[in-house]
Amino acid sequence: MYGGYQNYNQGASAPPYQGAPQHQQYNPYGSQHPPPNYQGYQQHNPYQQQQPPPPAAHRHPPPPTQQPDLWGWFCAVDTDRSGRISCNELQQALSNGFEKFNMQTVQMLMNLFDASNSGQMVFDDFRKVFDFISQWSRIFQQYDTDRSGAISFTEIKTALTNFGYRLSDRFYNIICSRFANQKRNNEITFDNFIRICVVLNNVTKNFQSLDTNRSGVIQISYEQFVEILFSIV
Structure with a gap:
């Protein structure tokens, strides 16, 4: 038996890739679609201090719905002008003024958004x-x-509690031990915050698929456990 998530109807959802949670609407197993308007990473992220370079000559014309700043970033990191970018190039694009996104988070984003499953992204991805x-x-x-670019034990606990998760301090100690950055006062940086939320949401969705009576407790076989594990790594 496994005792799990006890509260299914409070907080804000943390969807794996369809948009960030909206605090007013919560379904911990559902997915919130992002707002229809795109307003850009730099406008909302104080950690992004660079300005996108002008797009270089590119043999792939920009899509008609492109955002100019994003197209500039894409062209800047697409050094071979192939119209696709690798994990390393995506990591360069996600550099946030303090330090690069860690490669584990970059690879997770590639897996989530690479529509062709080729290990590379086109501009739409x-x-x-x-x-x-x-x-x-x-x-x-x-x-x-x-505004340090990192959050503490208390802040990550507050965030996940507001998302609707009711988890013990033991869990948060494990999270901080696994994801806290020693160079940043043992706090959790933005890239790891994204990773934690996506993984936790995926685990929760897998758990919910087996918790048919919403008791917060399931009984699973070893093979089911392994399947869940490999579906989220």
Whole structure:
């Protein structure tokens, strides 16, 4: 038996890639679609201090719905002008003025948004990544009260509690031990915040699919456990 998530109807959802949670509407197992308007990562993220370079000559014309700033970023990191970017190039684009996104989070974003499953992103995939990040940035800023670019044990606990998760301090100690950045006063940076929320949401969705009576407790086989594990790594 496994005792799990006890509260299914409070807080704000943390969707895996369809948009950041909206605090007023919560379904911990549902997905909130992002707002129809795209407003850009830089506008909402105080940690982004660079300005996008002008787009260089590119053999792939920009899509008709492009955002000029994003197209500039895309072209800047697409060094071979292939119209696709790799994980390393995506990491360069996500550099936030303090330090680069860690590669584990970058790889997670590639897996979520690479529509072709080729290990590379076209511009439309790239645009969706920045839309996703801009929305999570607004959430992160609500808890990063000192604007340091990292949040503490108490702040991550407050954030996840507001999302509807009712978890013990033991869980948060594990989270901080696994994800806190020792170079940033053992706090959790924005890239790891995204990773935690996406993984936790995916675990919760898998749990919910088996918790048919919404008791917060399930009984699973070893193989089911392994399937869940490999579906979220």
